[in-house]
Amino acid sequence: MTAIALRIESDQFDDAFFEAIDEQITKAPQLLLDAPLVLDFSKVPEFADSAALADLVAKLRTRNMLVFGVQNTTDPQLEAADGLGLIPVRIGRDGPAPEAKPARKSKVDRLLPPDNKVITKPVRSGQLVVAERGDLTVIGPVSSGAELVAAGNIHVYGPLRGRAMAGCHGDEGGRIFCRALHAELLAVAGLYRTSESIEDELRGKAVQIFLKDERLCVEALG
């Protein structure tokens, strides 16, 4: 349940105070009318006048604000609130703490410098090479059963017989380049093609693979 906290800043509940509240209600009726409300005493630790408190609660309730609790109270304040039907609310401890958002982490990742990878040995069947941030360049063959994954582009100076996935974090501008296309699977930003759907005339050719209008295009180079 979401409740609104009304933080009391003075122990004088004069007309100006209620005028300010009425103004808030006119500004945001959906938020405040019929809203569950908690009184926050953190700014007024000395205030413990039960009559004034009862008056405040009554006046708030006439404005259709459903005061039901108090928070950040001292013991005398709790006593003053006693009998007004207000429950002490502890803040922020009942529900599980919200988890750190992964979105923030990826933002940090993006701020890190790119980390391009260059592999000068053959990438063999069963091997997985990932360039988490940046381009992946392989100088040598990539065997069938091997996987290349990069956040950016993938370059293969040799035959590409395995799988290549560029733009793995969703970069639609990622491209794959290879000297000789025999790939099992090609993907850019999650859109993929298997070797079955690659035109025969492009097989074995030097090609680039890129996204155009949400379509994965394979184009001969040179």
Add this chain to the structure above:
Amino acid sequence: MTTQLKDEAPLGRIVVITSGKGGVGKTTSAAAISAGLAQQGYKTVVIDFDVGLRNLDMIMGCERRVVFDFINVIQGDARLKQALIKDKRLDTLFILPTSQTRDKDALTQEGVETVLNELKEEFDYIICDSPAGIERGAQLAMYFADEAVVVTNPEVSSVRDSDRVLGLLSSKTQRAEKGDGEPVKARILLTRHDQSRIDKGEMMTVDDVLEILAVPLLGIIPESQAVLRASNVGTPVILDEPSSAQTAYKDAVSRLLGEEIEMRIESERKPGLFQRLFGRSA
């Protein structure tokens, strides 16, 4: 590694014979290569890592002389000297058979290392006959290797498995993990090569295989009746009657020893680019 003087310390070089795929000729090749090295005067031991599927001793023709095995030595039940079987034909050749009743979990990395270190003190070449697959047994067989002979048939699944094994050799071995010095020197031994089937398009050509695997070629062993015959009588091909397979294995052994020998295939085909490139460095 040119000449071997009797007084010199042993070379202590560990060579793994591996493939990934089963039935391509690892054990036959291990037997032939170790016999070939021994024939050239190098003190050689061949170890069977295929725990539970003991075959090497049969191909070497010493299965009736097995008392203790590799696992007994690892577990401390026997001394290495007790388990080593001396070949009757060559006095520089020894066999360390494996257990038929245990499985590959009986192999431990520490145990294997201890045994290999002890063998290094005495032998020039230690040939490890790997089991098929890429599991524990195969990984332990290759872990301490200095050199690897990857046995491959000219056929797609065998080539792909060999490729996987080459990947493991460059990542899951002691040399790879240390990262300094030389990586494991891997070469391809192409077995069951049948020119007539290649001509019919039923098998991959040597060039195709080498282009995919991109490592030097150690030798090409033709498909031959002599291989099966030799296995059945328990004689390594190299010690059996002359055959084309025998010549091919002898050439492979010489290349393993660092000699430069022209790649001889029973073929009119001109050697391709890869062959010329790798044939030279082999």
